[in-house]
Amino acid sequence: MSGINKLFSQELKILNIGTSKFKDDLELQGQDVLQLDWEPAAGGDIKLLNIVDKLSSRKEIETANKEAVKRMINSHPILVDIDKAINVIPGMKENMILHSGPPIEWDMMAGPMQGAIIGALIYEKRAKNEDEARKIAASGEIEFAPCNEHNTVGPMAGIVSPSMPVHVIYNKTYGNYGYCTINEGLGKVLRYGAFNDEVIERLRWIEEEFAPTMKKALKNTQDGIDIKSIISQAIHMGDECHNRNKAATSLFFREIVSYVIDTDVDTSVIKRVLDFIKENEHYFLNLSMPSCKVATDAAHGIENSTIVTTMARNGVEFGIRVSGLGEKEWFTAPANMIKGLMFPGFKEDDASPDIGDSSITETMGIGGFSMGASPAIVQFVGGTIEDAIGYSESMYNITEGENTNYSIPNLNFRGSAIGIDIIKVIEKGILPIINTGMAHKVAGIGQVGAGLVNPPMECFKKAITEFDRKN
Amino acid sequence: MQNTIIRKNEYFDSVTLMSLSSKILGVEGVEEAVVSMATDMNKELLRNVGLSTKESDNAENNDLLIAIKAIDEKSYNEALKSIEELLKPKNKKKAKGEVEDPKTISEALEQMEDANIALISVPGQYAAREARKALENGLHVMIFSDNVTLEQERELKEMGRDKGLLVMGPDCGTASINNIGLCFANEVRKGNIGIVGASGTGLQEVMVQIHNLGGGVSQGIGTGGRDLKEEIGGIMMIEGLKALSNDDNTEIIVLVSKPPAKTVEEKILKEVKAIKKPVIICFLDGIKDDKKDSDVKFVYNLFDAAKEAVNLVGIKTGKEKSHEALKLKIREAKENLKAEQKYVRGLYCGGTLCAEALSVLRENIPSIKSNVAKVEEEKLEDIKEYSGNILLDLGEDQFTVGRPHPMIEPTLRLEHILKQAKDETVGVILLDFELGFGSHEDPVGVTLDTIKESKEIAKSNGRDLAFVAYICGTDIDKQNYNNQKMMLEDAGIIIGESNLEAANIVAEILS
Numbered sequence: 003m004s005g006i007n008k009l010f011s012q013e014l015k016i017l018n019i020g021t022s023k024f025k026d027d028l029e030l031q032g033q034d035v036l037q038l039d040w041e042p043a044a045g046g047d048i049k050l051l052n053i054v055d056k057l058s059s060r061k062e063i064e065t066a067n068k069e070a071v072k073r074m075i076n077s078h079p080i081l082v083d084i085d086k087a088i089n090v091i092p093g094m095k096e097n098m099i100l101h102s103g104p105p106i107e108w109d110m111m112a113g114p115m116q117g118a119i120i121g122a123l124i125y126e127k128r129a130k131n132e133d134e135a136r137k138i139a140a141s142g143e144i145e146f147a148p149c150n151e152h153n154t155v156g157p158m159a160g161i162v163s164p165s166m167p168v169h170v171i172y173n174k175t176y177g178n179y180g181y182c183t184i185n186e187g188l189g190k191v192l193r194y195g196a197f198n199d200e201v202i203e204r205l206r207w208i209e210e211e212f213a214p215t216m217k218k219a220l221k222n223t224q225d226g227i228d229i230k231s232i233i234s235q236a237i238h239m240g241d242e243c244h245n246r247n248k249a250a251t252s253l254f255f256r257e258i259v260s261y262v263i264d265t266d267v268d269t270s271v272i273k274r275v276l277d278f279i280k281e282n283e284h285y286f287l288n289l290s291m292p293s294c295k296v297a298t299d300a301a302h303g304i305e306n307s308t309i310v311t312t313m314a315r316n317g318v319e320f321g322i323r324v325s326g327l328g329e330k331e332w333f334t335a336p337a338n339m340i341k342g343l344m345f346p347g348f349k350e351d352d353a354s355p356d357i358g359d360s361s362i363t364e365t366m367g368i369g370g371f372s373m374g375a376s377p378a379i380v381q382f383v384g385g386t387i388e389d390a391i392g393y394s395e396s397m398y399n400i401t402e403g404e405n406t407n408y409s410i411p412n413l414n415f416r417g418s419a420i421g422i423d424i425i426k427v428i429e430k431g432i433l434p435i436i437n438t439g440m441a442h443k444v445a446g447i448g449q450v451g452a453g454l455v456n457p458p459m460e461c462f463k464k465a466i467t468e469f470d471r472k473n
Numbered sequence: 474m475q476n477t478i479i480r481k482n483e484y485f486d487s488v489t490l491m492s493l494s495s496k497i498l499g500v501e502g503v504e505e506a507v508v509s510m511a512t513d514m515n516k517e518l519l520r521n522v523g524l525s526t527k528e529s530d531n532a533e534n535n536d537l538l539i540a541i542k543a544i545d546e547k548s549y550n551e552a553l554k555s556i557e558e559l560l561k562p563k564n565k566k567k568a569k570g571e572v573e574d575p576k577t578i579s580e581a582l583e584q585m586e587d588a589n590i591a592l593i594s595v596p597g598q599y600a601a602r603e604a605r606k607a608l609e610n611g612l613h614v615m616i617f618s619d620n621v622t623l624e625q626e627r628e629l630k631e632m633g634r635d636k637g638l639l640v641m642g643p644d645c646g647t648a649s650i651n652n653i654g655l656c657f658a659n660e661v662r663k664g665n666i667g668i669v670g671a672s673g674t675g676l677q678e679v680m681v682q683i684h685n686l687g688g689g690v691s692q693g694i695g696t697g698g699r700d701l702k703e704e705i706g707g708i709m710m711i712e713g714l715k716a717l718s719n720d721d722n723t724e725i726i727v728l729v730s731k732p733p734a735k736t737v738e739e740k741i742l743k744e745v746k747a748i749k750k751p752v753i754i755c756f757l758d759g760i761k762d763d764k765k766d767s768d769v770k771f772v773y774n775l776f777d778a779a780k781e782a783v784n785l786v787g788i789k790t791g792k793e794k795s796h797e798a799l800k801l802k803i804r805e806a807k808e809n810l811k812a813e814q815k816y817v818r819g820l821y822c823g824g825t826l827c828a829e830a831l832s833v834l835r836e837n838i839p840s841i842k843s844n845v846a847k848v849e850e851e852k853l854e855d856i857k858e859y860s861g862n863i864l865l866d867l868g869e870d871q872f873t874v875g876r877p878h879p880m881i882e883p884t885l886r887l888e889h890i891l892k893q894a895k896d897e898t899v900g901v902i903l904l905d906f907e908l909g910f911g912s913h914e915d916p917v918g919v920t921l922d923t924i925k926e927s928k929e930i931a932k933s934n935g936r937d938l939a940f941v942a943y944i945c946g947t948d949i950d951k952q953n954y955n956n957q958k959m960m961l962e963d964a965g966i967i968i969g970e971s972n973l974e975a976a977n978i979v980a981e982i983l984s
Contacts, residue, residue, distance in 0.1 A: 003719070004712075005636065006613070006715075007720060008637075009589060010651060010720055014653050015588045015590070016591070017612065018594075020488075020593055021486045023489075023911070027910035028592075028653070028910075030910070034585070036585045036588065037574060041535065042535060043577075043599070045533060045534060046534030055602065
């Protein structure tokens with residue numbers, strides 16, 4: 003019997019795709035109809051839709067994406083050391099300064115990034131004051147490069163200069179390393195573009211007292227500190243490890259404290275070091291970020307994979323990189339403005355466009371992707387708990403897998419959505435959700451609010467078009 | 474005041490939006506209102522009515538345009554408020570625990586695992602993709618959307634054939650599967666006549682006439698108008714015939730189509746001959762050819778197709794009753810026409826009904842023209858400036874850009890009726906009214922005032938104007954058939970029992 007004759011003997015079970023008028027009249031006839039909330043895929047762009055359909059049908063892409071996500075999930079980040087950037091970051095040079103986001107020239111940089119570079123040049127004693135620093139920065143003698151191209155990530159301006167100490171994260175599973183500076187706390191800090199004496203002094207203290215002590219403490223640990231384990235616990239304690247790191251910082255403090263005490267340094271130094279961690283509830287952000295970085299780096303360079311391995315912003319442009327495309331192949335578009343809550347005394351106009359490498363957390367499926375696990379963050383960025391859970395749920399539409407290592411209690415411990423697939427982003431028209439801080443557009447003023455932001459769709463359009471051209 | 478608002482990434486289907494635009498145009502003080510998705514075509518439309526802005530020009534396919542021009546701010550605000558009200562349900566947030574409406578076919582199948590048919594009415598350029606996904610998931614499909622390419626149609630139909638699945642359409646407006654009306658379909662008696670048709674209102678008319686003659690329908694399969702083109706080769710017509718031939722509940726088969734390409738005709742006839750059940754072929758407006766095989770019954774209009782089928786079932790339809798009353802009305806109408814009132818203007822909502830009327834009237838009425846004509850000398854080039862005998866299918870794209878099909882929204886026809894009433898050479902206005910699922914709730918009701926106004930206009934100029942109408946509907950259709958009929962009769966309109974009869978009445982009045 004043909005399928006058509008079979009249909010003649012069945013009850014109709016109807017999917018109605020399009021105008022609901024037809025559904026109404028079918029229901030009038032007592033029929034079982036399911037209405038689709040249909041929208042044209044790929045934002046209605048036929049050219050992109052054809053690419054989506056072509057790529058979606060290819061088995062080798064599916065296999066490659068599974069491999070990429072497997073690598074991200076299986077990655078196991080351990081904090082093993084703290085050392086100066088110049089000593090450990092691959093390709094770091096004496097005259098090099100790393101910054102957040104995709105590549106950018108000095109004169110194009112956002113206010114906070116320029117401010118942080120000025121601060122870094124003063125800190126490195128290359129310049130005495132702002133004027134000198136600006137001249138040097140513009141002279142071409144300093145080589146600027148994206149952190150992400152050097153296994154490094156940096157929050158906000160993301161400035162890393164050669165003498166700055168960095169956390170060294172080792173990926174136990176795949177043997178690669180990742181780096182990130184020490185979080186300076188809130189208020190006037192370099193990452194928001196501040197460069198006054200207080201900022202420079204703190205950076206020097208970190209270099210001279212904090213880092214050497216921590217280095218010793220980490221040596222005491224033998225195996226380092228297991229960051230993967232802290233992140234999975236912290237997510238069960240209300241962190242999403244991007245904008246909220248309270249639980250994770252506490253857990254880290256608990257892990258490190260006796261090793262610090264066991265060092266041979268002066269008690270007053272130990273107290274200062276421990277107080278510094280204790281009093282900065284964002285300390286862990288600079289551990290969470292490089293831990294995500296080692297996982298996404300391990301997933302980069304898999305032929306045929308359409309999984310996003312980097313999302314990063316420099317305050318002017320948003321850039322993404324894709325596993326199956328080149329190491330230095332960025333797909334960029336102007337960074338969006340963040341929508342959220344302003345701190346008292348600031349207005350939306352004061353904010354710089356989206357900036358920082360911290361969206362590496364979302365690339366790894368935490369941060370905005372795990373907001374459902376972090377009710378406390380909801381108020382900070384504006385919105386309701388339902389919104390937060392909704393964001394987490396909608397991310398499953400655009401990701402390849404679920405990371406049970408980082409599971410979300412509010413979703414019945416479902417693994418967080420991981421492995422953003424550019425094909426799915428284009429097809430579904432759903433953009434990754436990022437929750438993030440807002441920097442003042444003028445260098446040195448600091449954080450002015452926090453909220454939610456998406457990458458521009460243009461990045462994904464460019465990426466899928468290029469992927470299609472090459473494959 | 475006028476203003477154009479863009480709402481980013483808010484998608485609504487075009488039928489919803491077009492109906493909404495019509496409603497807003499009805500708000501007092503509103504001069505122009507366009508609520509549409511920002512497709513290139515709609516942006517062009519906006520430019521034409523002078524409501525485009527730089528922002529609207531830059532809007533993308535998935536952005537919603539709301540453009541209103543009103544005489545004052547109050548009317549503007551009123552219109553905007555209504556629009557927001559009418560668009561609201563979509564934004565309604567689902568309460569916790571409720572299942573969200575699925576966005577894609579695969580999501581939908583998680584909610585309805587045993588789904589067996591997909592009804593697709595999305596914009597044409599996206600329809601083939603959805604149909605392909607439905608077929609891949611083993612669903613039969615009916616594609617209401619038009620603007621699907623021939624290549625896509627062929628690919629989908631071949632895929633459907635290979636999987637044993639129906640692919641009705643693209644541009645398929647009518648089907649009745651297991652006596653469930655899909656899209657535009659009339660409620661008819663269950664019976665043993667199976668129909669496969671390549672035309673929407675054609676299929677409707679045959680089903681309606683079968684019902685009205687006492688017969689019943691087992692299945693009504695639509696194929697879409699292009700199935701019998703050479704490029705498609707009648708794939709679904711043949712699959713439909715096979716299915717009806719194997720269907721125990723079908724004893725008689727009716728095939729309805731415009732005359733197909735020769736090669737396709739041969740294929741179809743070969744298929745038909747292999748069928749053991751009686752088959753009636755209605756090649757609408759086809760050339761009567763006595764040499765054609767005697768095993769197969771050929772008819773050339775929709776009423777005859779229904780009549781032959783019903784006769785084969787064993788129901789006697791006999792000779793048409795000669796209604797004295799009707800004859801009297803015709804004579805009266807004829808006598809009341811002035812010498813210069815020589816012409817008919819047919820204003821059709823149903824395309825196939827318009828084509829059928831043309832095939833009937835050309836025999837009796839000189840140099841009739843229509844926008845659905847296939848013959849060169851009958852083609853109507855200018856749909857605004859014309860004279861003589863004219864039949865217009867108002868469902869053609871020329872009339873429906875940015876507006877719903879007149880079967881959904883018959884008010885599209887009103888201005889055309891008034892226009893004819895002012896033309897002193899017009900003697901008869903011929904109208905069709907479609908009932909059934911999909912069609913307007915009260916097509917006669919929304920037209921009646923205009924008919925009366927037209928009669929007034931004629932009268933004030935010392936003329937009488939004859940109206941002839943056909944209601945394509947049954948006594949069990951959701952719109953009360955008798956009410957619709959009574960309203961027309963009360964207004965002094967002559968009613969044909971079939972589209973064929975309505976056309977014949979016109980011919981008699983003008984003879």
